[in-house]
Amino acid sequence: MIFVAVGTQFSFDRLIQYMDAWAQINDEPVFAQIGEGQYEPKHMKWARFLNGDQYNHNIKEATAFVSHAGMGNIISAREHQTPIIVINRQHELGEHRNNHQADGLVWMGKLPGVYTASTQDQLFDQLSLRENLTCPVESDNQKRQQLVQFLGDYIDGSLA
Amino acid sequence: MSKRQKILAISSPGGHWIQLNKICNEMESRFDVVYATPGTQYGSQHSQRKIHNITDASADSKLKLIPLACQLLWIMLKERPTAIISTGAAPGAIAVLIAKVLPIKTIWVDSIANVAKLSRSGEMVKNHTNLVVTQWEPLSDGKKIRYHGSVL
Numbered sequence: 524m525i526f527v528a529v530g531t532q533f534s535f536d537r538l539i540q541y542m543d544a545w546a547q548i549n550d551e552p553v554f555a556q557i558g559e560g561q562y563e564p565k566h567m568k569w570a571r572f573l574n575g576d577q578y579n580h581n582i583k584e585a586t587a588f589v590s591h592a593g594m595g596n597i598i599s600a601r602e603h604q605t606p607i608i609v610i611n612r613q614h615e616l617g618e619h620r621n622n623h624q625a626d627g628l629v630w631m632g633k634l635p636g637v638y639t640a641s642t643q644d645q646l647f648d649q650l651s652l653r654e655n656l657t658c659p660v661e662s663d664n665q666k667r668q669q670l671v672q673f674l675g676d677y678i679d680g681s682l683a
Numbered sequence: 684m685s686k687r688q689k690i691l692a693i694s695s696p697g698g699h700w701i702q703l704n705k706i707c708n709e710m711e712s713r714f715d716v717v718y719a720t721p722g723t724q725y726g727s728q729h730s731q732r733k734i735h736n737i738t739d740a741s742a743d744s745k746l747k748l749i750p751l752a753c754q755l756l757w758i759m760l761k762e763r764p765t766a767i768i769s770t771g772a773a774p775g776a777i778a779v780l781i782a783k784v785l786p787i788k789t790i791w792v793d794s795i796a797n798v799a800k801l802s803r804s805g806e807m808v809k810n811h812t813n814l815v816v817t818q819w820e821p822l823s824d825g826k827k828i829r830y831h832g833s834v835l
Contacts, residue, residue, distance in 0.1 A: 530697050531722075532741070594796045595698030598705060598834065620743065621803075630798055634835065669832030670816070671709045674790060677814060678714065678766045679688055 525650070526585035526605075527555035528596060531572060534560035535591050535618060538610055541643045542589060543567055545650060554581060579603070587653040589646070592627050592639075601636055606656035608638045608649045635659045689715040691764035691787075693755070693778045695741065696722055699770045699794055705834040706792065707768070717762055719755065719774065741773045742803065752777050759785060770794055776804040779812045790814045793822075795833055 527542045529535035539557050546553040546567035553567035582588055583603040590596040592609040600607035611628045612618035632639040636658030640646040676682035694703040700720050707716050721739030737754045740747035755778045766788035769775025779789045793805040795818040809815045818833035
């Protein structure tokens with residue numbers, strides 16, 4: 524199963540249409556969380572919103588997770604060791620209030636387990652390779668431990 | 684043993700909320716953590732955590748900022764946290780401005796999505812919050828904006 528999610532604050536009909544087109548010509552089932560989008564998919568199962576448990580279950584079960592270029596989904600994908608393909612919203616198309624997702628695509632693509640696409644062709648190319656996409660275990664979380672330790676020390680006053 | 688200190692953790696839904704959780708889940712062994720975020724769809728049925736539901740407002744929906752501010756003030760008066768911590772965006776910024784006039788430490792952790800410059804809400808609160816943390820070392824100025832690791 525391919526899981527598609529576009530976040531809840533903005534719709535992302537372009538990505539949903541791409542994936543609906545992909546679902547039409549491929550056998551693998553696709554499930555999409557479409558948010559407030561206008562476009563209702565015809566060739567894949569969909570829901571506007573999923574609760575946290577359903578959402579995480581889908582990420583865990585998916586062979587690949589297709590998403591807008593949102594950090595939240597990248598973090599969740601890593602937690603479940605599911606490779607994620609991200610496609611950026613474009614400010615020029617009214618898909619976000621700024622272009623930080625386009626800027627982000629470059630460094631996001633350097634994160635382990637994260638694959639990127641800007642166009643339908645690139646997305647379909649990545650999906651055709653989905654059996655070979657991998658995501659490592661989140662073993663090295665020293666940066667997070669450092670952050671949490673620092674904030675905790677700051678809050679309880681043990682930091683000078 | 685003295686009573687554990689309380690943290691109120693606030694963010695908008697989506698990526699900010701997930702980053703907030705990555706930080707605060709680990710804080711729960713050290714502090715009492717209560718949360719405030721719009722919508723209840725993120726709640727897991729297996730969780731015992733206390734999550735206050737607040738109005739979903741953004742910089743694009745300014746009128747909704749008024750009920751949001753009232754809710755946040757009420758939550759702070761009720762919970763009396765030692766500190767508030769936010770990853771963004773509008774709910775966190777409003778919370779920082781309210782907590783400024785209360786005896787509450789305020790911490791802003793700028794979203795990891797902001798790699799080239801501080802977020803818009805981060806810019807707004809940086810002179811009002813006690814601590815600003817960026818998750819990208821090059822964005823730290825070594826004084827006001829500090830870097831001490833990241834969620835990824």
